[in-house]
Amino acid sequence: MRRLILGLIIFIMSIMIINEAKASGPMDRNFGFGIVFGDPFGATVNYWVTRENSLAAYIGASYFGALRIGGDYLFHFNAFNSQVVKMYAGPGIAVGFGRGRGIIYSENKNRFYYWEDDQVGIATRVIFGVNITPGRAPFEIFIEAGPLIGISPDVGVNVDASIGIRFYP
Numbered sequence: 001m002r003r004l005i006l007g008l009i010i011f012i013m014s015i016m017i018i019n020e021a022k023a024s025g026p027m028d029r030n031f032g033f034g035i036v037f038g039d040p041f042g043a044t045v046n047y048w049v050t051r052e053n054s055l056a057a058y059i060g061a062s063y064f065g066a067l068r069i070g071g072d073y074l075f076h077f078n079a080f081n082s083q084v085v086k087m088y089a090g091p092g093i094a095v096g097f098g099r100g101r102g103i104i105y106s107e108n109k110n111r112f113y114y115w116e117d118d119q120v121g122i123a124t125r126v127i128f129g130v131n132i133t134p135g136r137a138p139f140e141i142f143i144e145a146g147p148l149i150g151i152s153p154d155v156g157v158n159v160d161a162s163i164g165i166r167f168y169p
Contacts, residue, residue, distance in 0.1 A: 024051040024076070026133045026140050029168040034139075036060065038162030040068050040094075046140075046166055052076050056092075063158070064121055064148060066098030072127050084135070089128045094148060096121035122152040125160055139167045 025032055030048040042060015049055060054074045062068035072092030079087045097120055129144030145161040 024048050025054075026168045027136060027138050029138070032140065032166035032168040034164055034166035036162045036164035038164075039063060039160050040070070040162065042068075044164055044166060054088075062094075062096060064094060064096040064123060064150070066096075068094055068096045070094035070125070072125070074127070074129075076131065084133060086131045086133075087129065088131055088144075089126070092125045092127055094121075094123045094125055096123070119153055121150060123148050123150045125149065127160065138169070139165055141165050 025046065025048045032046045034044050036042060036044040036058055040058050040060040040062040042058055044056065044058045046054050046056045052075060054076065055071060056074055057069070057071040059067070059069045070093055072090050074088045074090040076086055076088045125146055125148045127144050127146040129142050132141045133139075134141075141164070143163045145159060148158050148160045150156040150158070
């Protein structure tokens with residue numbers, strides 16, 4: 001597990017160092033941080049690697065583990081032909097620590113599966129969202145949803161949905 005987390009950190013840092021492309025976040029800034037409500041509930045960061053792509057990460061509480069960390073590689077596109085409202089989509093990964101609740105249905109127990117306190121859950125997700133940047137404001141508001149597919153300790157599917165705000169200093 002430590003190797004997975006260390007690998008993700010090294011991957012993200014290498015992209016940040018190698019890519020010096022112009023940012024496309026609010027006010028052409030490339031790094032933002034904020035809070036996300038829903039599932040997960042916690043802190044969020046976003047780093048723009050190009051004008052159309054960003055790396056988003058979060059840490060917080062979730063039904064997929066008492067503590068959950070994860071990240072997404074997002075593809076942004078202008079579906080509404082607007083400078084204020086844009087859409088995004090992309091794949092991601094989530095790691096839940098501690099007791100998970102309600103993501104995985106256990107057929108032999110005829111109820112949702114709850115793993116033990118010392119186990120780790122691993123899942124992948126595909127996220128779809130809308131990003132709102134009001135005028136020249138240094139923040140963005142986002143709404144996103146998508147399926148979360150549990151891989152370990154068992155296989156299952158549930159839905160992530162959240163709303164949040166990020167500030168770009």
